[in-house]
Amino acid sequence: MKATQTLLGFFVLFFAMSCSSDLDFDQVNDLQLQPVVVANLSSFDAPANKFVNNGTEQTISIDTPDVGVFNGSFLKDNLSKAELFFEVDNTINRAFFLQLVFLDNSNAPLFSIPMNIPAYAGATNITTNTQTFVGARLDALKQTKKIAFVVSLLPGPPLTSSSVGNLKLRSSVTAYFDIQ
Template sequence: MKAYKTLLVFFLILFSFSCSSDLDFDQANDIELRPVVIGNLASFDLVANQFVNNGLEQTVSIDTPELGVFDDTFFKKNLIQTDLFFEVDNTINRAFELQLFFLDNANAPVSSIRMDIPAYAGTSNVTKRTVVYQGANLDLLKQSKKIAFVITLLPGPPLSAASVGNLKLRSSITAYFDIK
């Protein structure tokens, strides 16, 4: 027991003489975070016969989802770059034009993206595109409230209610932030 007390006193004396430098807590004010967030943007899977209505071919407008993320002040203030990735898989024997319109409060386009999708010819037919928004283009994108998808049939073999194949879109967003 006496050795235990002696050892305890020794460590107390040792710790009371320990050194510490001046700590600079103001360094916390200089911290800079640069997180990257990846998420799904939109997707659809259209069957060939959805482009035919009462025997007539038609342009298809997909749902116009709202982009509520740009309403957030934190998001607007700290977002420095956005990469939008699109992948379209066409197994329909027909070429398409895909247009994406980013719309403001008045449904006026502030930005758009156009993709030409070739017709299916029996082999893998995947079209990929990445669009990067920075600076002034990013400022325009931040005004977006909705995104509209418009798919237009290009000239080719006629489609009918019995036509087979699909047009599939997958898309994602990579958002880069600078938090100070």
């Protein structure tokens, strides 16, 4: 028993006298976080008959609600890069021209992204487009309040109110932050 008490006393003394250094709490000032966040941006699903009005083919415009991902001071102060990904699945036997128009608070266009969508020919028909935003282009993106999608028909077989297929878009944003 005496040996156990002596051994216990030795360990307590050893740990009490072990080396330690002063803590430097100023290191928190050097903290730099660089998180990456992926979020859905917007989507639509337009059936073929939406491009026909009273038997006449038409260009359609699809406005999205406010794009909240670009709002707020945190994003404006800390966003260092953004990548926008767009995927369009066309199952309509017709080619399209898609114009993505980025709008500010007063619905004035800031910039646009064009996409040519080939006609459906019986096989998977997915068109993708990735846009990277840094510097001045990122500053313009940070002013975006809405995205309007303007879809125009390209020459091809006529569409009717009974035409089948859909034009589907889905998109996402990958946001790169630099928080200091």
